[in-house]
Amino acid sequence: MSTDLPIPKADQPATLATTIYARLKADILTTRLEPGRKLQSRFLMEQYNVGQTPLREALNRLTTEEFVVGMEQRGFYVKEVSREELQELTKTKCWVEGLALRESMQNATQAWEESLLVAHHRLDRTPRSLKADTFEDNPDWEKVHRAFHATLIGLCGSRPLLGFCEQLADRLYRYRMMSIAKAYPARKVGAEHRDILQAVLAKDIEEAVRRLQQHYQRTADVIYSDLDGVIG
Amino acid sequence: MSTDLPIPKADQPATLATTIYARLKADILTTRLEPGRKLQSRFLMEQYNVGQTPLREALNRLTTEEFVVGMEQRGFYVKEVSREELQELTKTKCWVEGLALRESMQNATQAWEESLLVAHHRLDRTPRSLKADTFEDNPDWEKVHRAFHATLIGLCGSRPLLGFCEQLADRLYRYRMMSIAKAYPARKVGAEHRDILQAVLAKDIEEAVRRLQQHYQRTADVIYSDLDGVIG
DNA sequence: TAAAGAAGAAATTTATAAATTATCGGCTGA
DNA sequence: TCAGCCGATAATTTATAAATTTCTTCTTTA
Numbered sequence: 001m002s003t004d005l006p007i008p009k010a011d012q013p014a015t016l017a018t019t020i021y022a023r024l025k026a027d028i029l030t031t032r033l034e035p036g037r038k039l040q041s042r043f044l045m046e047q048y049n050v051g052q053t054p055l056r057e058a059l060n061r062l063t064t065e066e067f068v069v070g071m072e073q074r075g076f077y078v079k080e081v082s083r084e085e086l087q088e089l090t091k092t093k094c095w096v097e098g099l100a101l102r103e104s105m106q107n108a109t110q111a112w113e114e115s116l117l118v119a120h121h122r123l124d125r126t127p128r129s130l131k132a133d134t135f136e137d138n139p140d141w142e143k144v145h146r147a148f149h150a151t152l153i154g155l156c157g158s159r160p161l162l163g164f165c166e167q168l169a170d171r172l173y174r175y176r177m178m179s180i181a182k183a184y185p186a187r188k189v190g191a192e193h194r195d196i197l198q199a200v201l202a203k204d205i206e207e208a209v210r211r212l213q214q215h216y217q218r219t220a221d222v223i224y225s226d227l228d229g230v231i232g
Numbered sequence: 233m234s235t236d237l238p239i240p241k242a243d244q245p246a247t248l249a250t251t252i253y254a255r256l257k258a259d260i261l262t263t264r265l266e267p268g269r270k271l272q273s274r275f276l277m278e279q280y281n282v283g284q285t286p287l288r289e290a291l292n293r294l295t296t297e298e299f300v301v302g303m304e305q306r307g308f309y310v311k312e313v314s315r316e317e318l319q320e321l322t323k324t325k326c327w328v329e330g331l332a333l334r335e336s337m338q339n340a341t342q343a344w345e346e347s348l349l350v351a352h353h354r355l356d357r358t359p360r361s362l363k364a365d366t367f368e369d370n371p372d373w374e375k376v377h378r379a380f381h382a383t384l385i386g387l388c389g390s391r392p393l394l395g396f397c398e399q400l401a402d403r404l405y406r407y408r409m410m411s412i413a414k415a416y417p418a419r420k421v422g423a424e425h426r427d428i429l430q431a432v433l434a435k436d437i438e439e440a441v442r443r444l445q446q447h448y449q450r451t452a453d454v455i456y457s458d459l460d461g462v463i464g
Numbered sequence: 465t466a467a468a469g470a471a472g473a474a475a476t477t478t479a480t481a482a483a484t485t486a487t488c489g490g491c492t493g494a
Numbered sequence: 495t496c497a498g499c500c501g502a503t504a505a506t507t508t509a510t511a512a513a514t515t516t517c518t519t520c521t522t523t524a
Contacts, residue, residue: 015304015509017292041474051511053285056475060249060289064296072247073517075474092390095331103327158324160403164396171392247475273508283477288509305483307508 020050021058028067028078029174039068039076065167083224086175090220093168094213100153100161101212105205107155113201119148120197124190135184142173148193152200152212176219179226187222189215252282253290260299260310261406271300271308297399315456318407322452325400326445332385332393333444337437339387345433351380352429356422367416374405380425384432384444408451411458419454421447 024044027033039059041052048055059076062068069077104112123144130136146169153165192215199208256276259265271291273284280287291308294300301309336344355376362368378401385397424447431440 017509018304052474053288053510056285056289057292057509060292061296064293072250073474088390088392092392095335095390095393096328099327099331158320158327160320160324160400161327168392249475274506284508285476289475305508306485 015054016050017054017057017061020048020054021061023048024058024062025067025170028062029170029177031174031177033078035078035081035174037078039078041075065170067170081175081178083227086172086220086223086227089168089172089175090216093165093172093216096161096168097149097153097165097216098209098213100156100158100165101200101209102205103156103158104153105155105200105203105208107157108203109155112151112155116148116151116197116200119144119151120193123148123193128189129184135181137180152196172219175223175227179223182226183222189219192218247286248282249286249289252280252286253293255280256290256294257297257299257402260294261402261409263406263409265310267310267313267406269310271310273307297402299402313407313410315459318404318452318455318459321400321404321407322448325397325404325448328393328400329381329385329397329448330441330445332388332390332397333432333441334437335388335390336385337387337432337435337440339389340435341387344383344387348380348383348429348432351376351383352425355380355425360421361416367413369412384428404451407455407459411455414458415454421451424450 024033033039041055044050044055045052059068059070063070063076067079069079071077123141126141126144127138128135128141130138149169150162150166153162156162192211196208196211196215199211256265265271273287276282276287277284291300291302295302295308299311301311303309355373358373358376359370360367360373362370381401382394382398385394388394424443428440428443428447431443
């Protein structure tokens with residue numbers, strides 16, 4: 001049996017399957033492909049201009065991530081949303097990121113604190129909405145928001161845990177998108193991020209964890225009350 | 233846009249892609265397909281007697297679970313093993329299952345304690361090896377072992393967390409398989425499980441968590457010292 | 465109401481295209 | 495002259511597309 005080792009290579013020319021995977025994932029998370037929708041191959045093929053093979057491979061990848069549910073012999077569906085899942089995801093995120101932030105802060109370095117400060121500054125000066133009066137999602141905001149939260153827990157020392165946190169963030173993102181337009185004016189999310197940053201820089205672990213968890217819980221509460229009509 | 237809801241159905245006729253997925257996963261976790269090995273489609277097609285499409289779909293699923301690494305345009309490889317990963321996986325498992333056990337014990341019910349007792353009893357009377365003198369893996373043992381640990385954290389109230397723990401168990405299983413034949417005679421793992429059970433039934437949360445974490449750490453230590461020659 | 469058949473969709477096989485790796489021969493420089 | 499390197503071409507392998515089979519579901523008729 002030959003045991004060829006994979007030669008590490010930096011760049012990745014990106015295969016069609018990977019491209020369509022990313023596009024499908026984005027469309028599911030933003031709910032452009034709404035929860036519960038049937039994903040028929042014919043429809044997707046003309047919608048995204050790809051053949052069945054790369055499409056099918058993308059769907060299979062999304063299946064193990066549970067963004068897509070595959071019913072054997074009966075096609076694929078966008079994963080449903082539910083109150084219970086929102087609740088469980090939020091609870092889990094509070095637990096796991098609380099843990100990760102504790103570890104991260106124990107490993108704190110000056111360089112880390114500085115990059116956290118920078119990440120917060122970028123978040124602070126990126127507007128949530130492209131327009132002042134009506135809400136229009138600013139795609140940059142989610143990027144810098146993600147970056148800030150990722151930096152917070154980035155020093156926890158466990159790549160598997162970081163991966164899990166990212167997956168939780170992805171799953172929760174879909175719920176956030178479902179209520180953001182309505183919740184936008186009410187929420188003062190900037191202050192919460194600032195409070196978290198301050199506690200971290202003050203090296204007050206317990207307070208930082210408490211504020212981070214409160215931040216996630218508040219987000220869920222807003223969505224929760226907002227989703228009364230949408231989810232059964 | 234039509235929004236057909238997926239009709240929930242109990243049985244699953246099992247598609248070829250799903251079957252080959254399960255077989256590949258099992259062969260990777262047991263290291264019958266050794267770490268780093270290149271997974272050429274032709275070889276796998278005749279080895280498992282399937283066409284490329286279901287094979288490719290299975291590989292794509294395994295890719296998102298990180299049991300297989302897909303190099304764009306350059307084929308698939310079995311994920312490598314490393315000391316660092318073993319260490320991170322163990323650390324993460326101690327953290328996360330510690331958390332889950334705490335929650336589970338706070339939700340303890342009589343029925344749960346009873347099923348835990350049963351799970352332990354089954355584990356206790358299932359031999360680790362099929363032969364007394366030389367080690368020969370008893371496939372039933374891993375099943376009851378998994379069941380015991382799954383029961384321990386089963387009441388934590390978070391399906392995402394349980395899924396993550398299962399994934400960690402899968403990833404660590406491969407490392408256990410790499411050293412089990414050598415480690416078998418030395419380890420007194422039965423006592424550790426009994427001690428955990430006792431602490432749980434005594435409702436001593438801190439002690440139970442400590443013993444569970446120690447159990448995982450010891451397992452890792454044995455593998456670690458055993459793998460000196462195998463991993464670079 | 466149940467059974468049979470037709471239509472539609474999904475899963476798999478077979479075939480084609482594109483990309484990568486390996487091989488060979490010639491060239492350059494010591 | 496010989497060792498090492500570069501480039502072109504052949505061979506292998508992966509990625510995608512087209513076609514076929516199999517399964518499901520809807521409809522119609524007895």
